[in-house]
Amino acid sequence: MHFLRELWDNVREFVTTVGSVALFFGRVLAQLPRAFLRPSLVVEQVHNTGALSLVIIMTCGLFVGMVLGLTGYDLLQRFGSEEALGTAGALAVVKELGPVVTALLFAGRAGTALASEIGLMRATDQLTAMEMMAVDPMRRVIAPRFAGGIIAMPLLTVIFIAIGIFGVQLVGVQQFKVDAASFWSQMRSSVGLDDIMEGVIKGCVFGVACSLIAVYEGYNATPTAEGVGRATTRTVVISAVLTLILDYILTAIML
Amino acid sequence: MSSNATSRKPEPQTAQDSIVEVRDVHYSIGGRPIFSGLNLQIQRGRITAIMGPSGTGKTTLLRLMTGQIRPDSGQVLFDGIDVSNLSTRDLYALRRRMGMLFQNGALLTDEDVFENVAFPLREHTDLPEALIRNIVLTKLQSVGLRGAARLMPAELSGGMARRVALARAMATDPEVLIYDEPFTGLDPISMGMIVRLVRQMNYALGITSIVVSHDVEELSILADSSYIIAGGKVAASGSFVELKDHDSEIVHQFINGLADGPVAFHYPAPDYYEDLLAG
């Protein structure tokens, strides 16, 4: 009986949290247009979440592509279809690995930065001080950061994909001497604009999800040192889980 | 509704004019009562202290006064306007007439001192850059930190940060300044500076100051009148002289800093003898 009661409490808690996040999302969206009226703030945030994540995204993109090249070559070789490496690699990166891995990396680097920054502002009363100065922190702090995130994510995704494919090519063509012409032509004949759109759309959706979680956790962090730390951890965990769930849903829809 | 509220005449007062009034406020958090029938009047143009043992809800009171939270029952009036009934826009308009100094300064950490003080001006006014610069430097000068204009908050000492926060709170020339524990954690010199500034600001500019603190010594010099809050109500009020001679036990314990009294030294525990024997 006790177990059931706990379960019910957890369910209720979960539903409440979902509702809270949804309402928060609504508030952020409401402030978004006004945030864009201060482009300097948004540019700053695109820099913080995007430009500063470039190194990690490009590095990981390269290595993911290279690993894909290695594994893919090994796999396809058993069927005598090595020239399909271009196709296989490109499709895997464009449709799945690109958006998902970028989202996870984004959550880890930019998401935690956002959450801890905002959480710290909460803990040191900066957000309250703003409210006292009759400045809405949603407009001034949260919305620009959210906007920066949703702009940066699709761009990062696309960069990851491009470098990933380069990585596949690096291993497949340079190392394993797969015929370059067939590598690219097979890829070209199998990958369409709609596949790329899929990847970009996923990037956008993941961007919204991860940015939202990051700013939500930061804004609602308990105003103590541990609270901020917890908020950062939760950001990564929840972003990762949500990204993968959304990935399944989106893939199912777009297939 | 909003125009009604702002143009309504202030309620008839007692002898002195109260700019902030708390009337019979009841407030509880999660079933635990914080205030049960709180009544306060803050006189215009004077420095009023609000004191009390830890946990009596002093910060909560400030939040009620500034409209951050709403009382369960009762009224909070600012210049005759009921704070708890305002729309967000009107509330924000009202807040521009108040300035608040937070316990740890609450400066924006990614901007330098100048930008911090300029913040409210930039957000609320369309003043040209040159004019903003003048105002900021003037405010900084009044707190003695004009030379620190380009430092970052992380480079300031506690006392300096608080002074910058004061300059920022003053930037839009509010009518009421609220200080939340301004003396906590400062060395005697910085404390002396803050005391001087609070007094100067109040009398030179003709504003009203509300100081929430438990620094009895500092407040005894500073405050024109004081309130001691205990048990969810006002336990005593008046000038410091009156308070020192008050008959209430809790007031006596508080003012004189006694270790034991209505606020007990020992946390509730079972019988000492029995506890030792049990182990």
Next chain:
Amino acid sequence: MRPTRTVEFSTGLFVLLGFAALFFLVTQITNRELATNGKSYGVVALFENIGSLKPGAAVSMAGVTVGRVETISYDQQQYKAVVHMRINSQFDKIPKDSDASIMTSGLLGGQYIGITPGGDEQYLKQGDRIEFVQDAFVLENLINQLASTFLRRDQGSADSGNQGGNQEKAPAQEPKK
């Protein structure tokens, strides 16, 4: 308040990089038209079975890609698949009696059209139809053929005597095509 020049510069760089990557992906990775210099002419061929041939598949001669499959549709009058191809204009010497067959590249590769040249002195032009076609290889048909061949053979030998267990069972091998 305004972000510094460096911040703005690196952000701009980042955004440009993103768009460059997108541009690269869209142009280099997808099947945009023909790979080479645009000019091409269209020919058509009708098949009874195109297998898994898709639009965008290669059209090759001697293993070299000379064009692409543009559209595939179905003709209800002739009950055949209509495949429109675009051949790169530089390959303008394909005899009219050439053979178009649907081939598979590798085991996992997609299907493509291979053109084997005939001997006609006249060459394919815009709008021409390739008369000689070979349909896609369909596994089931081959197995049926093989099965019926062995069935006939068994019946023949059963009639002529009692050979019992002397049945050649040819292992069902997929011809490597």
